[in-house]
Amino acid sequence: CSLYLAMFNTFGWGAVPWVVLVGLFAVAGAKLGGWRLALLAGGCSLYLAVFGVWKDSMITLSIVFVVAPLAALIGWASGLAAVKAKWFEALLVPVLNVMQSMPHFSYLLPISVFIGIGDEAGAIATVLFAVPPMARLTILGLRSVSPEVREAGLMSGCTKWQMLWRVEMPAARPQLLVGINQVLMQCFGMTVLASFVGTRGLGLPLLNYLQSLRIGKALEVGVAIVLMAIMLDRLGQALGARRPEHIDMTKSWTARHPYWIGGSAVVAAGIVLARLTEYAALLPRGGIVSTDRLWELRLPGTDIVLIDGRKGATVSTEPFWEWMVDWVQLNLKSPLGHIRDFMILEILFPMRDAFQALPWIGLLVLVAAVGWRFGGWRLAAIVSLFVAYLAFSGFWIESMETLYLVVAALIVSVVIGVPIGIFASTSDRRYAAVQVILDTFQVLPSFIYLIPVVMLFRVGPVAALTAIVIYATVPAVRYTMLGLRNVPADMIEAAEMSGCTRTQVLRKVKFPMAFPEIMLGMNQVLLFGLLLVIISAFIGGIDGLGDDILLARTEQALVGEGIVAGFNVAVIGLTADQLITNYARERKAQLGID
The missing domain is CATH 1.10.3720.10 (MetI-like)
Known part of the structure; x- marks a missing residue:
């Protein structure tokens, strides 16, 4: 790639044409994973060009x-x-x-x-x-x-x-x-x-669109980010799964290196096309506010525009996303509003008040006792110092406001994720299907999860909670599946020979054996939640450490406070991590699990 870039700059050809890069991504996909990965890589990169986000991408x-x-x-x-x-x-x-x-x-x-x-x-x-x-x-x-x-x-x-x-x-x-x-x-x-x-x-236009609540355009850029993340992840996974290959030196050079030849042909053809037409170099975009269209695709029997072709060669799905946002606000505003108000007034605010009322010395004693139980005096001393840091940092209330939202998300993620993990672990086909979904969710940048929740709930703690739950449920499902599927087969067979039903095998054998692994999943849920709760502060309507960190971004005099608040987030995560991992290690030793 560096050689190609240097060649284009040396001859004054400017940026590498989009047709060249799309073709090279397809060739790389074919080399690493066959025709399916070639279609995926080529299709994802083609989207970036056709939908007008090529330059930012x-x-x-x-x-x-x-x-x-x-x-x-x-x-x-x-x-x-x-x-x-x-x-x-x-x-x-x-x-x-x-x-x-x-x-x-x-x-x-x-x-x-x-x-x-x-x-x-x-x-x-x-x-x-x-x-x-x-x-x-x-x-x-x-x-x-x-x-x-x-x-x-x-x-x-x-x-x-x-x-x-x-x-x-x-x-x-x-x-x-x-x-x-x-x-x-x-x-x-x-x-x-x-x-x-x-x-x-890509992040800069997405940030601007979210700040101006242009949800349709934000969704369009978000799709581009999702597709690029999936493409990079699948190419990276395919590279990691490859094993060294034996090269048959009796074959000709062209037979030994078909993908090099294919890549070179793509570059040559792309250069020729870019010289013949500017559309092969960079698809020109129309103005963002332009209403003139060369063509448009409507939903049959309606006036709903799915895709519009603006002046230029790129197209946009913004009208469709904006229609969807308007439909949600028009038809679901009342039920979603009732859900939001109930969650805020009956669950989240009382929970926040309870966490704010926690005395720091009481929490320190509780955490120290749990640490002593699972790790002795050394762990008790470490986690006690962590809680003491939170208390004396000057951000105790803010830390509790952050912690309550993460704990609420943890509870919801467990309620959703563990049953899904149990359901998926009972069948190889279900396991494979859920694994694909989890892999897709896990490669998405955390920023993306804000877009749909803002569309549904606008801003506030319910929107932040929903985004955290979507993001953090992935490890709950994954670790539940992993723990249940790793239970030794001889133990399951012994339970079945003893006359246990399928439910009894799950409750009496599988779940107790898998519980340490599930607890490690809860640890990951909490860490994921801490990361996203700070990003969720961007949409507004929630208090806590995220506010101080974001405020420090705009006011240089508050950068020190922002850094301290960031360390508070890390300390909360480290406290939970130390307690949960030590418990899981002890429990695995009791069960004889490596």
């Missing part, structure tokens, strides 16, 4: 392709150093825990102060945000290399460097490729959110 993609290799390199080097030096791992792991518990804006605030707003601030924040998963998966991959493989390398006379590059790195390849995929998706999600500090790309 390519800015986002260029930032991702610049920062992702740097983040992957830093993460890989950190993980490698941690594996080779115990003292460095002891320093690194707590840092990674804090980094992964921090909300996105806590990366953006200090960098925007020292660097300023713009692409550079977003790129630096994105690199820092994407380092932890690569570091953790590097540690996991190198630690998972079997002793037999290392012993074979030593017996072959490998030096330390040869052992690393010829034995350990190839053996850890699957985990490293998963880490690269995670880095890619983290970079994409953070690049979209970096629009809050002026980073260009």
Whole structure:
């Protein structure tokens, strides 16, 4: 890609034509995953061109392709150093825990102060945000290399460097490729959110449309973000699933490298087309406020415009989305309003008041007692210090206002996610179908979840709660399925031979054995909720730490308070993480589960 870009710049051809990049994405999909992935990659990238978001999409993609290799390199080097030096791992792991518990804006605030707003601030924040998963998966991959493989390398006379590059790195390849995929998706999600500090790309128009409540246009840009996220994730997963291939050297060069030939043909054809017509270089867009259309597609028998072709070559689905928003507001305003008012007055506000009334010393004693029960004096001391930090940071009330909404979302996510996980775990077909849905939801940038809830509930705590539940239910379902499907088959067989019904097997055998794994899922639900509750503060109508963090974005004098508030979010997440993971570890040991 760098060679192609350099070639276009050298000959003064400007930007790479969209037909070239769409074709190259399709060729990459064919190489990595066959014709289905080729159609997916080509179709998703074609949408970006046809629906008028190509330029913003390519800015986002260029930032991702610049920062992702740097983040992957830093993460890989950190993980490698941690594996080779115990003292460095002891320093690194707590840092990674804090980094992964921090909300996105806590990366953006200090960098925007020292660097300023713009692409550079977003790129630096994105690199820092994407380092932890690569570091953790590097540690996991190198630690998972079997002793037999290392012993074979030593017996072959490998030096330390040869052992690393010829034995350990190839053996850890699957985990490293998963880490690269995670880095890619983290970079994409953070690049979209970096629009809050002026980073260009798809996030900036989405932010502007949401602020002006142009929900139809926001949905159109949101679809583009979703499709790009799915395309990058599927290409990354396919790359991670590939295994080294044996090349038959008896074949001709063209037979050995069909995809290189296909890619070169796409580039050549794209250059010719771009020279013949400007439409092959960049589809011209019509004005946003233009009402003149070359054509329009209406819903049969109605006046509803599904797609309109503006002056230019791109099309827009904004009229359809705006019609949908208007229909929802017209027909569902009353029932949704009753639901919203009931949730606010009868559930959320009383719950908020109860959390605000909690005495900090009482919560500290309770958390310390739970920590003592599951981890001894060391865990009790750690979580007590965390609660004390919340109390003396000056943001106790704000922390409780944030915590109540996350706990409410946790309860709803458990009520929804656990039954779905139980239902999906009983059948391979259901499991596969739900897994696809979960993978799709999990690759979406968290910003996207605000669009439908604003359309339904406008702004307020119910909209924020709904967005958090949609985002955080994914790990509840996933960990429930994982825990239930990993119950040893001999235990299930023994229960069935004892005359247990299917319900009894679930209640008496599967669920107790899977409960530690389900609790780890609850931990992830809480962490997901903490991340999104800060982003949800953007839509307004909710109090808590998110308000202070967002306020610091606009007033430089409050940046310090914003950073402290961000650390409070991390501390809440770390407290829950320490308690839940220690409980799960103890319970697994009691059950004899590895």
